[in-house]
Amino acid sequence: MKPLQLGDKTFHSRLFLGTGKYGSNAQMEAATLASGTEFITVALKRLDLKQENNALLAHLNHPHLHLLPNTSGARNAKEAILAAQLAREALETNWVKVEIHPDPKYLLPDPIETLIATEELAKQGFFVLPYIHADPVLCKRLEEVGTTAVMPLGSPIGTNKGLKTIDFLEIIIENSRVPVIVDAGIGAPSDAAKAMELGADAVLVNTAIAVAGDPVQMAKAFQQAVQAGRMAYEAQLGAIQNHAHASSPLTSFLYQ
Amino acid sequence: MTFYDIYTTYDWQTIQKQISETTSYQVMQSLRKPKRDLSDFIHLISPAARPFLEQMAQLSQQLTHKRFGKTIQLYTPMYLSNECHNICTYCGFSIDNKIPRKTLTPIEIEREIHLLKSQGYDHILLVTGEANHTVNLQYFEQAIKQIRPSFSTISIEVQPLEQDEYEVLAQLGVYAVLVYQETYHEAVYKQYHPKGKKSNFRYRLETPDRIGQAGIHKIGLGVLLGLEDWRVDSFFTALHLDYLQKKYWKTKYSISFPRLRPAEGNVEPNFIMEDIDLLQLMFAYRIWNEDVELSISTRESELFRDHVIGLGVTAMSAGSKTNPGGYSVDQDSLAQFEICDNRSTATIYQLIQSKGYDPVWTDWNQSYANF
Numbered sequence: 042m043k044p045l046q047l048g049d050k051t052f053h054s055r056l057f058l059g060t061g062k063y064g065s066n067a068q069m070e071a072a073t074l075a076s077g078t079e080f081i082t083v084a085l086k087r088l089d090l091k092q093e094n095n096a097l098l099a100h101l102n103h104p105h106l107h108l109l110p111n112t113s114g115a116r117n118a119k120e121a122i123l124a125a126q127l128a129r130e131a132l133e134t135n136w137v138k139v140e141i142h143p144d145p146k147y148l149l150p151d152p153i154e155t156l157i158a159t160e161e162l163a164k165q166g167f168f169v170l171p172y173i174h175a176d177p178v179l180c181k182r183l184e185e186v187g188t189t190a191v192m193p194l195g196s197p198i199g200t201n202k203g204l205k206t207i208d209f210l211e212i213i214i215e216n217s218r219v220p221v222i223v224d225a226g227i228g229a230p231s232d233a234a235k236a237m238e239l240g241a242d243a244v245l246v247n248t249a250i251a252v253a254g255d256p257v258q259m260a261k262a263f264q265q266a267v268q269a270g271r272m273a274y275e276a277q278l279g280a281i282q283n284h285a286h287a288s289s290p291l292t293s294f295l296y297q
Numbered sequence: 298m299t300f301y302d303i304y305t306t307y308d309w310q311t312i313q314k315q316i317s318e319t320t321s322y323q324v325m326q327s328l329r330k331p332k333r334d335l336s337d338f339i340h341l342i343s344p345a346a347r348p349f350l351e352q353m354a355q356l357s358q359q360l361t362h363k364r365f366g367k368t369i370q371l372y373t374p375m376y377l378s379n380e381c382h383n384i385c386t387y388c389g390f391s392i393d394n395k396i397p398r399k400t401l402t403p404i405e406i407e408r409e410i411h412l413l414k415s416q417g418y419d420h421i422l423l424v425t426g427e428a429n430h431t432v433n434l435q436y437f438e439q440a441i442k443q444i445r446p447s448f449s450t451i452s453i454e455v456q457p458l459e460q461d462e463y464e465v466l467a468q469l470g471v472y473a474v475l476v477y478q479e480t481y482h483e484a485v486y487k488q489y490h491p492k493g494k495k496s497n498f499r500y501r502l503e504t505p506d507r508i509g510q511a512g513i514h515k516i517g518l519g520v521l522l523g524l525e526d527w528r529v530d531s532f533f534t535a536l537h538l539d540y541l542q543k544k545y546w547k548t549k550y551s552i553s554f555p556r557l558r559p560a561e562g563n564v565e566p567n568f569i570m571e572d573i574d575l576l577q578l579m580f581a582y583r584i585w586n587e588d589v590e591l592s593i594s595t596r597e598s599e600l601f602r603d604h605v606i607g608l609g610v611t612a613m614s615a616g617s618k619t620n621p622g623g624y625s626v627d628q629d630s631l632a633q634f635e636i637c638d639n640r641s642t643a644t645i646y647q648l649i650q651s652k653g654y655d656p657v658w659t660d661w662n663q664s665y666a667n668f
């Protein structure tokens with residue numbers, strides 16, 4: 042399996058994890074380690090930055106794990122930019138996952154504010170990973186303002202519904218010049234494998250693992266599914282027969 | 298970054314080897330896929346794909362209908378000048394050909410406009426040689442301002458320009474810019490273009506980048522088929538198209554298939570491309586890329602042009618003259634190359650209709666030129 046080059050980092054695991062919704066930090070840590078992930082996202086709003094020994098961060102203190110602070114809770118570009126700057130100072134990282142969802146019910150991303158925030162943060166030297174709808178045109182606009190990757194959703198966040206946006210994900214993957222990380226909605230390892238077979242560069246999973254009966258075992262299942270999907274993509278999937286033979290040749294004029 | 302950075306990571310011989318070593322099984326696999334990438338394009342242009350030509354034709358027709366419907370865009374060239382400061386060993390306009398040179402004056406342009414308009418033409422492709430001192434941006438500005446009120450669509454095929462010059466043309470209402478690389482083989486390119494500004498391979502290769510940056514609506518690409526191994530040259534064209542489509546994603550693209558034709562003082566093609574090769578290439582482009590426009594000029598025979606309508610082709614020239622003033626001013630001035638299909642525009646128009654297709658002159662509006 043080829044490593045993933047993202048910004049200034051190289052990843053050998055293409056499974057990125059979230060850190061919310063676990064029963065305990067210890068369980069989150071165990072699942073994270075079992076998954077083989079190297080990149081985990083942490084909500085800035087969950088961190089008590091005044092406390093020196095932050096409980097959540099203590100469980101993520103492993104040398105192979107890179108932290109990706111996210112701006113979950115921000116309702117507009119201005120709030121997201123401030124959150125990113127705060128995270129850079131507190132966590133000493135210039136990576137940020139831009140999440141801007143003014144709607145508290147479905148947590149759907151605001152495309153206009155996300156584009157504004159991405160452009161500004163990229164100018165400020167951040168590696169920006171924006172969480173967005175599976176909107177191919179938005180992906181191209183983000184590319185133009187210097188995004189590091191795009192993170193289109195498979196289905197509404199936290200729903201475990203899988204790849205409802207598959208037709209648009211295919212268009213995004215086909216046309217993108219930056220890595221495509223399918224984020225949100227992935228509910229089962231088979232969804233993750235499917236996304237990887239399509240040619241996604243990585244997937245980000247949280248709820249499906251965190252709320253599983255056995256998060257550690259589920260984390261392992263996702264690890265294997267992502268590997269299988271990526272290997273299948275690199276091996277080039279077999280073709281589907283879908284043509285019929287013609288009755289009257291179109292090329293016979295060549296022999297006239 | 299420009300296309301040159303990508304170009305330098307590929308090796309001509311390696312691609313040639315991949316094409317020649319393609320197996321029937323790989324061709325079948327590529328034909329069956331729902332979406333195809335550049336490795337599939339390699340399979341489809343390979344000698345191994347030749348037994349699948351009819352199947353490729355069926356698929357190409359089906360995909361063309363799906364994306365473009367039953368329409369064929371028409372255009373006709375208006376040669377403004379045959380002045381040229383380059384040596385291109387295959388071209389009638391080459392500076393070392395001792396021929397009378399002509400650049401149309403505003404009065405002569407007016408006569409050409411009048412005649413073309415009276416015959417129903419509405420999409421004009423302005424063509425010149427490469428004479429930067431006399432036929433330059435200033436000349437183009439004047440000509441376009443003069444021509445614009447009479448035609449809905451103006452495309453140009455002139456010497457490579459700077460980005461700011463393309464921006465000026467875009468604002469003047471130029472819809473498309475066609476620029477052919479001639480060949481992607483850098484060493485061979487230099488042999489064919491030993492003198493003049495055109496001998497700078499990289500400057501020409503990066504021209505579509507400058508056109509894309511300038512926000513021109515459509516870019517036309519192609520190679521001169523006959524200068525080098527058409528299969529490898531076409532792979533590099535496809536690679537170029539793939540790069541441009543992803544980077545300048547608001548732009549439309551077309552591919553043309555100029556086969557080397559007899560011209561004053563020129564050499565025989567080094568690589569012969571038969572009709573069957575050209576068909577295979579057109580099908581390969583369509584099957585690999587459902588969205589790209591494919592254009593066939595009057596360089597091709599009546600038989601060929603009659604039969605490719607709807608099989609992949611989406612645009613055709615008609616009633617072409619390839620000499621400056623050829624329609625009304627100076628019908629005997631030296632042509633860039635010999636036309637093969639000499640039928641009138643009206644005949645081509647009727648032919649397209651008789652095949653159940655709609656001939657389309659206008660597919661753009663100049664109001665989109667005002668950024």
